[in-house]
Amino acid sequence: MKLASLEIRSTRAQTAQQTERGTLRIKQHQAGMQINHKKDVIEINTTYPKLSIDQTEAFADANLKSGLRLAKEFYASASSQVSEHIAKKRQEGDQMMRIEHGYGGAFSRIAKQNSTKSQPQLHVVNMPRSVDQTKIHFQPSQISFNVPRHVADITINRREPDIHMPKWQTDTYLRQKNSISFQAVGASINRGL
Structure with a gap:
């Protein structure tokens, strides 16, 4: 008589993960800028x-x-x-x-x-x-400049960027369950006895 042996078969459980990554999106709006500047008037005075x-x-x-x-x-x-x-x-x-x-x-x-008179004398002279x-007399002309300085008025409207960041998601699941099985192998029984 041959004794049977017990065969045990088992499989391990396996887990798996599935990850979804979101895309980061940043949108920057242009800042608004306003510049106001007064026109400068240049004054020039001239004397003749x-x-x-x-x-x-x-x-x-x-x-x-x-x-x-x-x-x-x-x-x-x-x-x-x-x-x-x-x-x-x-x-x-x-x-x-x-x-x-x-x-x-x-x-x-x-x-x-x-009675004696002096003799007249002849002189050659230039006129004048x-x-x-x-x-x-010459007085030159004079030029004076007056340039008022106006400071520009600059206003900047700051705009925040739009940032869209979806959440990342990871799902964990059981891909294979664990299992165990038993089987008797090699048993022969003489039933005739």
Whole structure:
């Protein structure tokens, strides 16, 4: 008689996982920006140049004088000539008074002085006599700038991004159940006994 052996068969349980991953989506909206700036006005001020030419003395050299100036010069010349004439006559009177003291010939000397005249002299001159007689004054123009500075007004509207992140999901399930089976193998029984 042969004894039977017991055969045990078992399978292990197996688990499995299924994962779903979501896609991250980010959408950024453009920020709103406003810039306000006042127009700048540039002011430019200009003064005109001035040129003045005074030719009064140059014309006076050519005897082109105003009536008032001619009168003043004539008065000054006449005053000096009168003073010279008075001084001369006084000197002649002093010479005539000396006749009493025995100085003779005073009349002949006075007559000789009054009869001799100086020889006229010829002078060649330019008109005007000098370039310094014409006075030139120039005042250049002036330019001034006024530029006001305005600061720009900048406003920025910030917009948050839209972020969409779905949840990740993992499912765990039993793919194979565990099992056990028993079987008697190799048993022979003599039933005839």
